[in-house]
Each structure stands twice: as C-alpha cells, then as structure tokens.
Amino acid sequence: MAEEASLIEERYKNFFRTATSDSNSGKGHDPYPFQTRLATGEKLPELIDIPTGLGKTDAVVLAWLWRRRFAGEQVRRATPRRLVYCLPMRTLVEQTEEKARMWLSNLGLFSKRPGSTEPADTGNWSKWAEKEGPESDKTRISVTVLMGGEDKDDWDLYPERDAIIIGTQDMLLSRALNRGYGMSRYRWPVHFGLLNNDCLWVMDEVQLMGVGVETSAQLQAFCRSFGIMNPVQYIWMSATVGEKQLETVDHPKPHEGWTKHFLDCDEKNTPEVKKRVQAKKPLMKAELKLSKDNEKKSYAREMADLILSKHKKGSLTLVVVNRVDRAQEIFKELTSKDRTERRTENDAAVLHSRFREGDRKARMQLLCEKQDRIIVATQVVEAGVDVSAHTLITELAPWPSLVQRIGRCNRRGEYQTDAQIFWVDIETNNEEGGLVLPYESKDLDIARNLIETIPKASASLEALAQAAEGYVEPEAVRAVVRRKDFIDLFDTTPDLTGNDLDVSRFIREGEDKDVQVYWRDGFSKEDGPKGALDPVRREELCSVSIGKIRDYLKKHNGWIWDHLEGKWKSVGESGAVNGCRPGQVLLLHPENGGYSPILGWVGIEGKTVASVEVIPAMESVRAKDDHSMNEDRQSNIGSWVTLKDHTDHVNSEVQALSESLNIPDHCRTALCEAAIWHDVGKAHQAFQNMLLSGKGDDGGLKSGGPWAKSDGSKGRPYYWVISSNGNKIERTYFRHELASALAWLQTQGKVAEDADLVAYLIAAHHGKIRMSIRSLDKEKRPRQADRLFARGIWDGDVLSQVEGILDQDLPLDLSIMQMGEGSWLERMTALRDQEALGPLRLALLESILRIADWRASAKEEKKMVVG
The missing domain is CATH 3.40.50.300 (P-loop containing nucleotide triphosphate hydrolases)
Incomplete structure (x- = not known):
C-alpha cells in the first residue's frame, strides 16, 4: 500500500508540474505536500485553512481535476462533474479564470467553449491528459465565468460534461436560490437544478462573504435533507477561516467537528x-x-x-x-x-x-x-x-x-x-x-x-x-435562508403585483448589496428605449451599491426590462426609485454621466460616458432566451420542422442525457413521456396561425403540419384564432406548453404512472408555467364572464389531433386552475414535496427536458456545437 501511495504521489507531482508550467521556460513547480494530500487523500475536507500566498487556489482546482479525471475509478465517480468556484469580488474571478484556463491548456484539457472536443490551441497542445487519463473520458473542459451580462457560452447546454464555473457570490448564490441575477428569469430553474446537483462548490475568501457563508452552509444542508441526483459538496476556504458562521440552524457543527485541511508541523518548517x-x-x-x-x-x-x-x-x-x-x-x-x-x-x-x-x-x-x-x-x-x-x-x-x-x-x-x-x-x-x-x-x-x-x-x-489566538469572532445577526424560504423559492411565479421574493438579504449585507448598470445611446434620455436592445455583455457592466444608485435615480432616469410586458420601465425620476432592487441590471443614458474610466462610478458627477467595445459573442443558443412572457423565440428558427420530427429529436436528446447523467429508470420514463407530449399544444389553432400567418399555402405548408418550428422572424409572435362568427381574436400570452400539459392530464392522467410529474415537466419546459396557473391582467378575455381562461387558452378550446400522440381532437378543460382539491397548485405542491423527489431532484429533471429541447432546436437550426 505504501508503495502504491508513493507511485500515486509521484504521478500527481508530474501532473502538477505539467499544469503549472510557465509559458516561457516550459517548467512547472512541485506541489507543496498539503496540495498533494488534498488531491490524493481519501476524501475532500469541509474547511481549508492555509496561510496566504501558499497556493490554495492551485490546490483545490487541481485537486478536483485530478480526482475527477486521473484518480482511481471509485474516486472519479464520487467527484462531482462541475467545479463551482465562488468568490466575493469580480477581480478575484478574473484572476482565477486565467489560472484555470492555463492549467487546463497545459494539460491538453482546455476547451474554448462547452461541448467542443477540439483542443483550444492546436499549436501548443500538451498531450499529458491524453496519455495519462482514463480511456473512458477524453473530453475537454471549458471554463465559464458568471459575473453578469450575457454569458459568452452555453455551459448549461452540456450538463453531462465536466466544467469549471467561476463567479461572484451574487451571481452564483442567487442562481442556487432560483433567483439568478442578471439572466432571463425563465432560465432560473435550469441553473437552480444544475448548481444544486453534481457540483463541488468552493467558497473562497469567506472572510469577505458576510451572509453568503451562512447561505452556503444552508444550501449544503438542503442538498442533504431534500435529496439530490448526484453528489454536492461545499468547501469553505480562507487563510483566516472562521467556523462560527458555518453553524446554522440546518447545518450544525458535527460532534467530531468539521473536517479540516491545514499545514502539518513538518510543512511549517520547510524553507519555502x-x-x-x-x-x-x-x-x-x-x-x-x-x-x-x-x-x-x-x-x-x-x-x-x-x-x-x-x-x-x-x-x-x-x-x-x-x-x-x-x-x-x-x-x-x-x-x-x-x-x-x-x-x-x-x-x-x-x-x-x-x-x-x-x-x-x-x-x-x-x-x-x-x-x-x-x-x-x-x-x-x-x-x-x-x-x-x-x-x-x-x-x-x-x-x-x-x-x-x-x-x-x-x-x-x-x-x-x-x-x-x-x-x-x-x-x-x-x-x-x-x-x-x-x-x-x-x-x-x-x-x-x-x-x-x-x-x-x-x-x-x-x-x-x-x-x-486572542481573537473571538464578534456576534453578528444575519438573515439565514430557512427551509421554508427555500421551498417557497422553488416557485418562480411573481406575486400579483409582479414582484419576486427578494433573496438579496441572503447574499450580501447592508451597503454591500449591488445592482449592475450599463450605458447605451440611441434613445431619448427622458422616455427610454422603445424596443428590445441587444443583450448586455459583461464588458459593459459596472457594479453600484444600492444606496448610490438610488441617489443617482433621484436626478436621472434609469430603465429595467419588464419581463411581463416586454418593454422598458423607468425606475428614475419619472418612475419608482424604490422599485430598484439588488441584483437588477439597469440601463442608463450616457449623457447623464455617472462613470469615469479613471475613477469608476462617480454618481451624478461626470461627463458623458463612453461606450464599451464589446467582444462579439460566439453564436449561442442562449440568444434564444425569452425575455418576456409573450415571446417564443425557439419556435422561429429559420426552417420548417414538423411537430412529429421535433418530438422525435427531443426524445432522442432526453434519452442520451438521461443515460449520461445516470438518471433513475422511473424518472427516465417520465422524461421520455414528457418529451413526447411537450409540444402537443402547438397543434392549437392559435399557435399554427401564428406560424403560418402571411404564408399563403406556399409549398403546401397549411396541409403539411402541424408544425413545431417555422422560418419566421424573431419578433413578437401574434397568436390568434377565428371565432364562430368569423372574427379574428388575438390570444395574447398564449402558452402552448399549458395546452400540452392539459392534454396529457385529460388523456393519460388517470392511468399513467407519475402522471403529475410528467404534467409538470411538460408545463415547465419554457420556465413560464410551473407551480401555478393563472390568467394575466392584459390577456384577452372571453365574452362569457364565467368562462375560464389563462395564458391565451380558453376553457373548451379544441386541440387538434396529433399523429401518434393525440388520436382525436380534444376540448381543453381549464378547471384544474381553480383552487381546491385536485387543483394544479395542490398537485404540483404535493409533487415538489414528495420525499423520493423533492425540489432539487425535480429541478434537475425539469432542466434535462428543457436542455433536450434546446439541443434539438439548435441542431435543427444547426447552431449547436457537436464535437
């Protein structure tokens, strides 16, 4: 055993030297003994307490990489496939990103974008990983940064791939709480599912994180108590680590204490x-x-x-x-x-x-x-x-x-x-x-x-x-996310006033709470933009404390995007200043100043703000994110795809993902059923009319459907039906996935196993209908006052038959939206609370179907990286 351990240590040293090799000399350095012990030990610790300057980042990133790719099979399987590296500040994120990319490149493992199998730099590519890694996995690893703004890659499109995700506590903890800052609200549940399953979280420099430490401790506890599909572990790391913050209501200190990693006596006495x-x-x-x-x-x-x-x-x-x-x-x-x-x-x-x-x-x-x-x-x-x-x-x-x-x-x-x-x-x-x-x-x-x-x-x-030795952590009263809070956060439906549960108190404290702002021109500084703008990129963003931005907004306008109405809403002098909340992204007008390239944010002082040269994004599936309730960008992809073909494509993706992620058999069955039924609601007259408007019968389109995708424009869709008296009636906010879920329950709900799970997965596959069904204020209402309606569907609407799935026309029944026994809310709440499922497993299953849909659509549009 001692000889085997010695061989493993020597192999790790070779790995470490290769990873840390300098681009000029080509030479790396040997790991400190504590770095070797971390990588080759039996288990990873909960706390890492190492003096500053000795390489904690190197230790933990390379330990994860070693354990995930180059250790024995049992260790590899027990190591989560995603390393989530959480830091308190943006400057730290950029440095950690640079190091991670260098280490992966030196080993021949770096991929410039998720999903790619090509080396990032074929001109200087080490083959160490190819020679030393297991035959079962030669895929490369991408590094994704989450700091706000439009992400430059589609990391969440490849949940089966190993990945390093580096971000600030604002971006990462908000996503883990299902309220992701700086992203489409309809994508929240996907990041919630992925970041609470199959992840090794490293909380670095915890002395700067404040309440983020307690929140991370609670998240670890929730993963254990609610249950997950694949392992999640948190490591807290600092040269001045404090243990008291980790002792929370659901994460008490173990009787034997936290497992720690520190320098032993021999290491402390080495010359270096x-x-x-x-x-x-x-x-x-x-x-x-x-x-x-x-x-x-x-x-x-x-x-x-x-x-x-x-x-x-x-x-x-x-x-x-x-x-x-x-x-x-x-x-x-x-x-x-x-x-x-x-x-x-x-x-x-x-x-x-x-x-x-x-x-x-x-x-x-x-x-x-x-x-x-x-x-x-x-x-x-x-x-x-x-x-x-x-x-x-x-x-x-x-x-x-x-x-x-x-x-x-x-x-x-x-x-x-x-x-x-x-x-x-x-x-x-x-x-x-x-x-x-x-x-x-x-x-x-x-x-x-x-x-x-x-x-x-x-x-x-x-x-x-x-x-x-004489330091005692002062008592601090901080907001702690409780079990009930976490359960409530699973539901992403805004309240009746359009507001969401505020998670900022669980992420940062007091004046440390931020918004992000950016400047664009080409619109009136009094009235704001009239239509959608290109997505904001992280190069444009500046973080501003919530107090400072409120001071600014007392004199100048700012705008936020209204996800429901699909338009810009003022939060400045002509709007509600108090409507500005931590985590939001605000658009400002350059002529109102607020920023200096030399001093940074200066508030109401300063000259016109210069624009930023934005690095062009990779062609991304993310560009198809819906940013309002009335959008459906994925249905207009530039080519016609039948409902049957798209369903087959999604089902194939579901099966492949379920296999790669080791999803239990009964959950795979539910996912496949949901894949078959997920777009049946597109056979609704309102949806087919939207796709076919203005097409005449060119090429037999009207007789060739029903269609899932069209070659139409990416603008706001116009859904409509013809009434019994021949009038055209708009169906604002129409959601085909609600029609699909209703059809499933009406035809299969009483006989299918896991019927409610399948219904939920169908309804949730765009992130717009999840725990509740209710109509929206500006929906077109039926003339009959007692007729139920929600999301563009009226009670009694007829859904046309779909070959191989729905064998006859089906009148849709919306009675399930009413409160009471057997209601949608009651059934989905019971589903979420099932001990064998729980919110985190359910979120992962929801993510898998959505990702399968994205991947199928991207391949249909030929925009997905495949190798």
Whole structure:
C-alpha cells in the first residue's frame, strides 16, 4: 500500500508540474505536500485553512481535476462533474479564470467553449491528459465565468460534461436560490437544478462573504435533507477561516467537528514556507487618524502626504482604505496639479469594485507590473491578488481583513527587513455608520486591540497567528435562508403585483448589496428605449451599491426590462426609485454621466460616458432566451420542422442525457413521456396561425403540419384564432406548453404512472408555467364572464389531433386552475414535496427536458456545437 501511495504521489507531482508550467521556460513547480494530500487523500475536507500566498487556489482546482479525471475509478465517480468556484469580488474571478484556463491548456484539457472536443490551441497542445487519463473520458473542459451580462457560452447546454464555473457570490448564490441575477428569469430553474446537483462548490475568501457563508452552509444542508441526483459538496476556504458562521440552524457543527485541511508541523518548517510565514514586516501606527473633524476637510490630503512620504522609489506602495469614495478622493489628491510630487495615471491608480471590466483590468495590470507605482485600493486587494508590496498603508479594519491586507506586504520575504507597514486608526466611539462603514465599531475595536499586541519589529504571518489566538469572532445577526424560504423559492411565479421574493438579504449585507448598470445611446434620455436592445455583455457592466444608485435615480432616469410586458420601465425620476432592487441590471443614458474610466462610478458627477467595445459573442443558443412572457423565440428558427420530427429529436436528446447523467429508470420514463407530449399544444389553432400567418399555402405548408418550428422572424409572435362568427381574436400570452400539459392530464392522467410529474415537466419546459396557473391582467378575455381562461387558452378550446400522440381532437378543460382539491397548485405542491423527489431532484429533471429541447432546436437550426 505504501508503495502504491508513493507511485500515486509521484504521478500527481508530474501532473502538477505539467499544469503549472510557465509559458516561457516550459517548467512547472512541485506541489507543496498539503496540495498533494488534498488531491490524493481519501476524501475532500469541509474547511481549508492555509496561510496566504501558499497556493490554495492551485490546490483545490487541481485537486478536483485530478480526482475527477486521473484518480482511481471509485474516486472519479464520487467527484462531482462541475467545479463551482465562488468568490466575493469580480477581480478575484478574473484572476482565477486565467489560472484555470492555463492549467487546463497545459494539460491538453482546455476547451474554448462547452461541448467542443477540439483542443483550444492546436499549436501548443500538451498531450499529458491524453496519455495519462482514463480511456473512458477524453473530453475537454471549458471554463465559464458568471459575473453578469450575457454569458459568452452555453455551459448549461452540456450538463453531462465536466466544467469549471467561476463567479461572484451574487451571481452564483442567487442562481442556487432560483433567483439568478442578471439572466432571463425563465432560465432560473435550469441553473437552480444544475448548481444544486453534481457540483463541488468552493467558497473562497469567506472572510469577505458576510451572509453568503451562512447561505452556503444552508444550501449544503438542503442538498442533504431534500435529496439530490448526484453528489454536492461545499468547501469553505480562507487563510483566516472562521467556523462560527458555518453553524446554522440546518447545518450544525458535527460532534467530531468539521473536517479540516491545514499545514502539518513538518510543512511549517520547510524553507519555502518558513520564508513566507516568517517574512519581516515592520509595523507602525501612523500619526494620522480618521475622525469626524478631518473626514471632509483634510483627510484625503493628509493621507496623500503620508503616502508620498513613505513611498520608496522603484517599488510598489499599496494603500488600502475601507470605502470607494475615500479611495477616489485620496487618488485625486495624489494626482492633483497643485502637488510638486504629483503622480500621473502612468504610475498611480485607484482600484475598487466599481469599474467596468476593461478599466478594472488596466488597473490590475499596473498593480502587478514591476515598476514604480502607487495603488490606492479598497477591499478588492484583500484576497486572491498575488502582489508583494514594499510599503503597505492601511486603514483600521476588522481583524480578518487586516490579516489579508498585511499578507500583501513582503509576501514572499523578498524585501528582507526593508518592508514597512503603517496602519491608520479610525475614530469609533461606539457609533455606527459614518466613518466606520461598511464595518461596525465593535469589529474595529477588536482589531485595534489585537494589532497593538503585535511587536513593531514584524507583523509576520507567524506573529499574526499568535495575535489571533486572542481573537473571538464578534456576534453578528444575519438573515439565514430557512427551509421554508427555500421551498417557497422553488416557485418562480411573481406575486400579483409582479414582484419576486427578494433573496438579496441572503447574499450580501447592508451597503454591500449591488445592482449592475450599463450605458447605451440611441434613445431619448427622458422616455427610454422603445424596443428590445441587444443583450448586455459583461464588458459593459459596472457594479453600484444600492444606496448610490438610488441617489443617482433621484436626478436621472434609469430603465429595467419588464419581463411581463416586454418593454422598458423607468425606475428614475419619472418612475419608482424604490422599485430598484439588488441584483437588477439597469440601463442608463450616457449623457447623464455617472462613470469615469479613471475613477469608476462617480454618481451624478461626470461627463458623458463612453461606450464599451464589446467582444462579439460566439453564436449561442442562449440568444434564444425569452425575455418576456409573450415571446417564443425557439419556435422561429429559420426552417420548417414538423411537430412529429421535433418530438422525435427531443426524445432522442432526453434519452442520451438521461443515460449520461445516470438518471433513475422511473424518472427516465417520465422524461421520455414528457418529451413526447411537450409540444402537443402547438397543434392549437392559435399557435399554427401564428406560424403560418402571411404564408399563403406556399409549398403546401397549411396541409403539411402541424408544425413545431417555422422560418419566421424573431419578433413578437401574434397568436390568434377565428371565432364562430368569423372574427379574428388575438390570444395574447398564449402558452402552448399549458395546452400540452392539459392534454396529457385529460388523456393519460388517470392511468399513467407519475402522471403529475410528467404534467409538470411538460408545463415547465419554457420556465413560464410551473407551480401555478393563472390568467394575466392584459390577456384577452372571453365574452362569457364565467368562462375560464389563462395564458391565451380558453376553457373548451379544441386541440387538434396529433399523429401518434393525440388520436382525436380534444376540448381543453381549464378547471384544474381553480383552487381546491385536485387543483394544479395542490398537485404540483404535493409533487415538489414528495420525499423520493423533492425540489432539487425535480429541478434537475425539469432542466434535462428543457436542455433536450434546446439541443434539438439548435441542431435543427444547426447552431449547436457537436464535437
């Protein structure tokens, strides 16, 4: 056994060296022993507690990859196929993405887009994975980033493929709670199903996540209690990991404690580790102190004086303050024309979370360059940024944040004893708000007491660890997503006012809650756009705190997309400012300003905002997302496809996906039944009229149906029927999937096994009809006051027969929409709550049918990557 373990370790070292090889030298580095143990151990831990700068990201990403692809068969099968890497800030996402792509490329495993089998770079392609990997799986792995805006790939189209998904806690946790930020609401359930099944979640830099930690702990508990199709595990990772937040109502601390991964005694004594852990960092308290008296008058100027007096020419001075507006003011002082030692944009920058992607990357590049520079930053540099400053100046912050900031100074011990750290005190006086924001006075008081115990000679990681022995996490009252909340979130139907359950309190706290904004021109800044615009891309987006955007909207208009009406709605001066909620994406007019490429978000100040050069997206199935209730983009694909042919195509995709994902037999049967019936409702007169309008009888189209797809335009569909007296009646909001589900229940509901499951899958395959059936305010109503109607279907409508499925015309019965015993709501609620099914398994089955439909449609349109 010992010999076998030694061989495995040696093989892993070879794997690690290949993955980390430098593009110039072609050489990689050996893993630390803790990295090897993580990859080759029996099980993955729950907590990873490793000092900053030693390669936690390398350790966990490459451990997942090793265990998923190159370990023994039993370990490979137990390792989830999706690695979900969750980070608190956008800057960390971009760096992690770059590393993951490099590692996969070096191993010959990287795919530029999901679903592709071609290597990303055939000119420099390692064949390590091809030689060393199992014969059963040679597929490549894509890296998807979720940071808001239109995604550049269709990762959710390939649930059977291994994948790395990297994103911010806003984007990932909102999706795991079925309220995905920055995406079509009708796609929420797919991401909900995929991210709560078959995933290894890594919560990195948890000291910056706030309530996101408790939410992730609850999500782990829900996966265990509700049940899942394939394994889900969460790992919480930080150099300053705190365990108390993980102890939640449904996720109590085990009797034996959490399983942890840390450096053992031998590792702590290796030369490389000792050099980092014992690196000298002389620590001094600055004479400057932030107070109410100097905050507005002189603090920025005095801070700039301090920075310039302590900066050593030719090196990096890193300044970390607690608020964006203070960072901006200090930077403006450093670059003021009134200064004799004035800095310029070539050797100084402000760096925070309120930049667009391109501007943020430019500042990160300056931070990482080897030249004389001063960077004034906020919390964005506390984690994941592999820089080593000669001089660090930081405001007082909570203890975990101070530890992270100090870790950015003399990180590798290269400055010997020449490095220097200055900390600037903040007046607290037990007052909340104002100076101490975004923190609380008690957190700063604790940190002050601890930092004053550190010897001035050095704030080394070793000294910080000794000081931390006296650190007790302060009590914090945070919103915890409860079991009932999670069950309620399964239903994506808005309330009667059109609003959704707000999950922002489970994702971030207080002022940390954000919206995202972007600027487009070509419309009136008073009235807003008249029609749909191209989907927003992440390069265009800027994150803004909810408080700052509300201040902006008191003077200027902003617009959000109304999913029900399919039009832009004002949330600014002529609209409801309070209608702006965390997680929303707002459109702003460039002439109203709000942004500077040098300073980032500036609110109502600033000149006209320049547009962003957007990288063209890959041709994507995602472009067919419906963004309003009255859309059905997938039915107009540029070619005619019969209902029978499309049904056969979807059924084939369902069977292939069910096989790949190891779906239980009885669930596969239900999925196949749902695939056969999912589009039967398209035989309704309203749908066929929509497809055939204006076509005459060219080529026998009217006699050749019923049709599932047409070569029609992508605009808003016009559904209509002919009444008994020959009049044309519009059927606004018509949903063919409701007609399909009704037909199934009326003909098979009393005899079929899992009839309600099949009905649900049919109805939910566009994400628009799930737990409830109700009419909408602006629907066309029947003349008969007592006649039931919902989503463009009237009680008694006749659904035409469909060869091989529906053998005769069928009058549709909408009585199931009424409340009471046997109603749709009662049946679907019981289905969701079945112990053998539960919300997470049900969501995955729902996703499989929808993905099969997308894949079939994409192949019919020839837009899907197939190999």
